[in-house]
Amino acid sequence: xxxxxxxxxxxxxxxxxxxxxxxxxxxxxxxxxxxxxxxxxxxxxxxxxxxxxxxxxxxxxxxxxxxxxxxxxxxxxxxxxxxxxxxxxxxxxxxxxxxxxxxxxxxxxxxxxxxxxxxxxxxxxxxxxxxxxxxxxxxxxxxxxxxxxxxxxxxxxxxxxxxxxxxxxxxxxxxxxxxxxxxxxxxxxxxxxxxxxxxxxxxxxxxxxxxxxxxxxxxxxxxxxxxxxxxxxxxxxxxxxxxxxxxxxxxxxxxxxxxxxxxxxxxxxxxxxxxxxxxxxxxxxxxxxxxxxxxxxxxxxxxxxxxxxxxxxxxxxxxxxxxxxxxxxxxxxxxxxxxxxxxxxxxxxxxxxxxxxxxxxxxxxxxxxxxxxxxxxxxxxxxxxxxxxxxxxxxxxxxxxxxxxxxxxxxxxxxxxxxx
Amino acid sequence: xxxxxxxxxxxxxxxxxxxxxxxxxxxxxxxxxxxxxxxxxxxxxxxxxxxxxxxxxxxxxxxxxxxxxxxxxxxxxxxxxxxxxxxxxxxxxxxxxxxxxxxxxxxxxxxxxxxxxxxxxxxxxxxxxxxxxxxxxxxxxxxxxxxxxxxxxxxxxxxxxxxxxxxxxxxxxxxxxxxxxxxxxxxxxxxxxxxxxxxxxxxxxxxxxxxxxxxxxxxxxxxxxxxxxxxxxxxxxxxxxxxxxxxxxxxxxxxxxxxxxxxxxxxxxxxxxxxxxxxxxxxxxxxxxxxxxxxxxxxxxxxxxxxxxxxxxxxxxxxxxxxxxxxxxxxxxxxxxxxxxxxxxxxxxxxxxxxxxxxxxxxxxxxxxxxxxxxxxxxxxxxxxxxxxxxxxxxxxxxxxxxxxxxxxxxxxxxxxxxx
Numbered sequence: 082x083x084x085x086x087x088x089x090x091x092x093x094x095x096x097x098x099x100x101x102x103x104x105x106x107x108x109x110x111x112x113x114x115x116x117x118x119x120x121x122x123x124x125x126x127x128x129x130x131x132x133x134x135x136x137x138x139x140x141x142x143x144x145x146x147x148x149x150x151x152x153x154x155x156x157x158x159x160x161x162x163x164x165x166x167x168x169x170x171x172x173x174x175x176x177x178x179x180x181x182x183x184x185x186x187x188x189x190x191x192x193x194x195x196x197x198x199x200x201x202x203x204x205x206x207x208x209x210x211x212x213x214x215x216x217x218x219x220x221x222x223x224x225x226x227x228x229x230x231x232x233x234x235x236x237x238x239x240x241x242x243x244x245x246x247x248x249x250x251x252x253x254x255x256x257x258x259x260x261x262x263x264x265x266x267x268x269x270x271x272x273x274x275x276x277x278x279x280x281x282x283x284x285x286x287x288x289x290x291x292x293x294x295x296x297x298x299x300x301x302x303x304x305x306x307x308x309x310x311x312x313x314x315x316x317x318x319x320x321x322x323x324x325x326x327x328x329x330x331x332x333x334x335x336x337x338x339x340x341x342x343x344x345x346x347x348x349x350x351x352x353x354x355x356x357x358x359x360x361x362x363x364x365x366x367x368x369x370x371x372x373x374x375x376x377x378x379x380x381x382x383x384x385x386x387x388x389x390x391x392x393x394x395x396x397x398x399x400x401x402x403x404x405x406x407x408x409x410x411x412x413x414x415x416x417x418x419x420x421x422x423x424x425x426x427x428x429x430x431x432x433x434x435x436x437x438x439x440x441x442x443x444x445x446x447x448x449x450x451x452x453x454x455x456x457x458x459x460x461x462x463x464x465x466x467x468x469x470x471x472x473x474x475x476x477x478x479x480x481x482x483x484x485x486x487x488x489x490x491x492x493x494x495x496x497x498x499x500x501x
Numbered sequence: 502x503x504x505x506x507x508x509x510x511x512x513x514x515x516x517x518x519x520x521x522x523x524x525x526x527x528x529x530x531x532x533x534x535x536x537x538x539x540x541x542x543x544x545x546x547x548x549x550x551x552x553x554x555x556x557x558x559x560x561x562x563x564x565x566x567x568x569x570x571x572x573x574x575x576x577x578x579x580x581x582x583x584x585x586x587x588x589x590x591x592x593x594x595x596x597x598x599x600x601x602x603x604x605x606x607x608x609x610x611x612x613x614x615x616x617x618x619x620x621x622x623x624x625x626x627x628x629x630x631x632x633x634x635x636x637x638x639x640x641x642x643x644x645x646x647x648x649x650x651x652x653x654x655x656x657x658x659x660x661x662x663x664x665x666x667x668x669x670x671x672x673x674x675x676x677x678x679x680x681x682x683x684x685x686x687x688x689x690x691x692x693x694x695x696x697x698x699x700x701x702x703x704x705x706x707x708x709x710x711x712x713x714x715x716x717x718x719x720x721x722x723x724x725x726x727x728x729x730x731x732x733x734x735x736x737x738x739x740x741x742x743x744x745x746x747x748x749x750x751x752x753x754x755x756x757x758x759x760x761x762x763x764x765x766x767x768x769x770x771x772x773x774x775x776x777x778x779x780x781x782x783x784x785x786x787x788x789x790x791x792x793x794x795x796x797x798x799x800x801x802x803x804x805x806x807x808x809x810x811x812x813x814x815x816x817x818x819x820x821x822x823x824x825x826x827x828x829x830x831x832x833x834x835x836x837x838x839x840x841x842x843x844x845x846x847x848x849x850x851x852x853x854x855x856x857x858x859x860x861x862x863x864x865x866x867x868x869x870x871x872x873x874x875x876x877x878x879x880x881x882x883x884x885x886x887x888x889x890x891x892x893x894x895x896x897x898x899x900x901x902x903x904x905x906x907x908x909x910x911x912x913x914x915x916x917x918x919x920x921x
Binding site for chain 1: 538677702721882
């Protein structure tokens with residue numbers, strides 16, 4: 082990596098440059114509502130009508146004219162004549178009007194009869210044959226769900242760029258919207274390196290070989306995050322022509338590409354060289370640790386994210402580069418990640434000028450959260466991601482944190498809780 | 502709901518009782534690694550061998566005997582004989598041994614030759630034909646990834662109950678594990694209510710009818726959270742015999758059941774009555790708002806969660822009851838939810854004795870986070886879940902919070918960020 086240190090771009094600048102220089106134009110596809118979960122909405126969706134469509138009762142009780150109940154108390158109740166009964170099934174157009182001194186027995190969700198402007202709850206009444214005693218006054222629109230109270234006709238329900246969550250599905254369904262336009266982002270993952278082999282039927286890899294864990298990590302990360310449908314296209318060796326043909330073909334069929342490996346000195350920088358031949362390099366090396374060789378380019382108009390073959394470095398690049406760039410290009414708004422504040426158990430030094438990603442363990446310690454750095458180096462060390470539960474990001478201008486300082490940690494696994 | 506208030510169980514007690522009285526025995530199925538994302542591991546998985554399998558170089562440089570480099574400086578370098586070159590492809594059994602005064606050129610990831618116990622980086626050396634000058638001493642095991650450094654043979658990689666995330670997939674792949682046993686939890690969703698109709702081709706529902714938004718919300722919630730494969734089994738009307746047959750049949754084919762609606766006075770409590778006939782009721786009403794009618798029972802050994810037909814009340818029950826109970830019964834550990842601390846913009850009163858779920862909007866305000874309650878009541882009001890972005894849970898013993906107090910909010914949608 083030597084000779085290359087001088088050209089490193091800061092993480093912030095890298096993301097900004099990528100957002101300026103790249104674009105993503107995924108297809109739009111219409112999905113049945115139940116299949117839209119976790120997808121990114123491709124357009125604003127507006128309420129096609131008001132919800133509720135009519136004023137409705139919010140409780141079980143009696144629909145009344147609020148004025149008839151003013152001042153009612155247990156010792157001086159209002160007395161009303163029950164003239165009808167309204168259920169959720171009742172057709173609003175056939176419900177008789179409520180006049181002065183009258184009431185209609187009404188169920189939760191049933192349409193309010195014309196003339197009525199409030200509902201008194203059963204609890205505040207006593208039935209006497211066809212009459213009721215009302216023991217508590219109710220204000221105008223009391224216990225009524227008013228027309229348009231949930232959604233007004235024409236109001237936005239889901240905005241373009243929203244990642245569709247369960248409550249969006251509920252809201253769209255309540256408005257009778259059964260299909261929704263979503264982005265179909267096709268992401269290709271290509272691995273490089275003669276030493277990388279695919280998983281077999283178990284047992285250690287052949288001498289000098291490693292299993293392709295990074296591509297599977299990248300692919301499942303993109304899927305979990307909703308950043309696209311990942312397709313893993315296999316390992317290309319270290320022959321430049323093979324990678325050239327593979328990248329050229331892939332760029333025509335996918336919206337963006339993530340390559341793993343082949344960005345460092347020992348691989349002869351094969352990936353950036355091929356990207357340069359086929360298109361251009363936008364960022365060559367980022368001031369982040371791990372993940373220094375992370376590079377960004379473009380081939381036939383398609384973004385290419387070149388991440389390390391080492392899984393932890395790849396994960397840092399996914400979190401800090403691929404996620405914000407892809408999200409930004411799609412104008413999407415992802416759900417928040419779980420982040421906690423915790424007290425550092427020991428000093429942590431940063432190489433100033435680098436954004437550093439430390440793997441940590443966060444645990445409950447006497448009513449607060451403590452955070453213990455797991456390991457300073459070793460970008461290949463996956464065990465720290467499954468033994469630990471957090472990533473502590475130290476910005477490039479920070480020299481480090483002292484023991485006892487409060488820091489913010491992204492939780493990638495559950496917190497370790499004290500036995501209660 | 503009157504007459505029923507006295508029997509409400511506190512939320513904590515309800516969850517504890519349910520965990521004590523219920524059980525879940527889902528099937529175990531073996532999944533290819535790539536399909537295990539988001540599933541719950543059914544057993545502990547141990548490293549089948551150490552990783553790395555051998556001591557490996559962590560950098561590009563020269564493998565040496567550390568002792569030969571002690572005290573080396575730019576003005577008094579150590580001089581070593583380069584006797585071989587080791588690449589990632591090299592078979593560890595055929596690499597010649599390194600003796601005193603000798604070195605082997607070595608690539609990142611290549612196996613350390615016998616006799617060598619450290620690697621000096623290229624940057625710290627100068628090549629002179631078959632010899633190198635070493636300008637900086639290296640300690641024993643310096644720049645070496647040691648055997649078992651990532652995983653020791655027999656060490657746990659994924660624990661039973663872990664929700665499988667991208668890094669677990671990466672770790673399992675790195676160890677050559679291509680299949681993993683996961684829980685297959687089958688959840689059935691049954692809706693009740695004569696007023697509930699299925700989504701059609703758009704347009705408002707017929708008079709007095711509502712679209713079945715709650716079942717879709719429940720189903721997508723369970724899917725997103727990884728609490729089971731949801732199957733929505735349709736709407737049963739308010740006829741008790743229909744629900745009886747449906748529940749009986751469903752209990753034999755699914756691991757647990759969520760019903761929506763039919764738990765309140767206006768529906769004649771049809772669901773709890775049928776559950777009582779078929780099995781037994783464990784909790785009848787919980788001191789939570791919204792969600793008071795939430796009930797828990799068991800039919801033919803299968804848990805039945807009875808949630809409100811109102812979507813917001815159903816969501817509160819999913820978060821506060823279904824999630825902890827199902828998770829606890831499966832002995833699973835879910836990923837953390839995003840939670841933030843934010844300053845309340847206005848006073849919020851709680852009905853003591855109730856755990857209350859307020860829908861709120863969290864936004865950046867001058868360097869900190871502010872939280873504005875959106876609405877106090879209206880458990881049918883879905884718009885607050887898509888307009889707002891958070892849920893503020895007020896525990897039952899808290900009377901309320903004052904304006905300006907810091908409170909914790911679960912973020913269900915992205916934060917509103919200030920324009921930078």
